[in-house]
Amino acid sequence: MQPHDAVVTLWFVNADDPAAVLSAEPKADRGFGRKYLALMDPTWPIAVFGQFPLNRSVAVSKGEFYIAGYPGITIVQTLVSNMTVLSELSPKLLSSVTARDVYAFAENTDTGFGGIAHWREGKIRRSFCARRDRVYEDIGLPEAFENPFWSGERATGPKRGIDLPFDPIDLVHEADVHWLGVDISAEGPDLSVVGYAIDGRKEPRIQSPKTAKSVADVVSAASTKLGINPNTRDYDDYEDAPAPQPADNHMGAAVHGSKQLARRVGRRLRTLKEVVQDKLRHTDRG
Incomplete structure (x- = not known):
């Protein structure tokens, strides 16, 4: 100013x-x-x-x-x-x-x-x-x-x-x-x-719900990029996780799934939060 x-x-x-x-x-x-x-x-x-x-x-x-x-x-x-x-x-x-x-x-x-x-x-x-x-x-x-x-x-x-x-x-x-x-x-x-x-800028675009990623999508993409997705063979299953319990909504299911994934990679590996942060950093560079 x-x-x-x-x-x-x-x-x-x-x-x-x-x-x-x-x-x-x-x-x-x-x-x-x-x-x-x-x-x-x-x-x-x-x-x-x-x-x-x-x-x-x-x-x-x-x-x-x-x-x-x-x-x-x-x-x-x-x-x-x-x-x-x-x-x-x-x-x-x-x-x-x-x-x-x-x-x-x-x-x-x-x-x-x-x-x-x-x-x-x-x-x-x-x-x-x-x-x-x-x-x-x-x-x-x-x-x-x-x-x-x-x-x-x-x-x-x-x-x-x-x-x-x-x-x-x-x-x-x-x-x-x-x-x-x-x-x-x-x-x-x-x-x-x-x-x-009033300076000629364009109105910001609003992302369509069809293209918005869910929490579960972010978690899955992050784990796959880092090679620790259960669907790949490049991870160590240090601890068997109990069967998932029914979730009240999609967010609950995503959170439960992320906790299960964190247990599978073991206490010595990074937390799910760090995994997602790493994913975001790497994808931004790509």
Whole structure:
């Protein structure tokens, strides 16, 4: 990430109780994000590359959007270049969804930059953007949740010269909780989003179930490649194994079979786990 880039997360809120909506862990709709991006710019080549919890995933990279539409709430996260003041955020992005309240949170963890902003009915009420050693923007009066930061109660590390008495990114995380009413960190409820790319990449292929290998297939292939499959004659049967017991499912059968194979090659040989690891290493080279 470049020094003046920032990951910006926008929350478009029309719900009266956003905390109740988020606590229910609604699922994101892939079609919603496609329509959103198509309206933003019809020329963008849109590709979906995954669906995951926003608060348990790495932030977006250049050319990516994380999007979710919940009842009364829309989330859009993207990487914005030359971001130092949220009040100058692109009007196209800021007005991409009609909402009573719009909240913006910006971070660059490499530089320590953090920014928060709140618009009500299209008018900015609060914006604060800074690094520890520099304030870029301070619009509106500090809200009550900011007081412990300004008073030094939330200080982290020694203060040097005219440094702020807090880390701006810590203020961003506190604003999340205050404005949205729920902890949206990794400790909070899952926030399902869909990842989209607009940089021309192709959507990842999903392996067909017909071609996916079972655990038993991997075990058999590994043992054969290493010459210790019971169907070959190049192994030592140090110990007779008892007859296999019925398994509840295919996975149970595979696990039981792998244990039986490990007993046959003896305690002096490697465990089944090592066999599979060796197989994967050798097949990768081939």
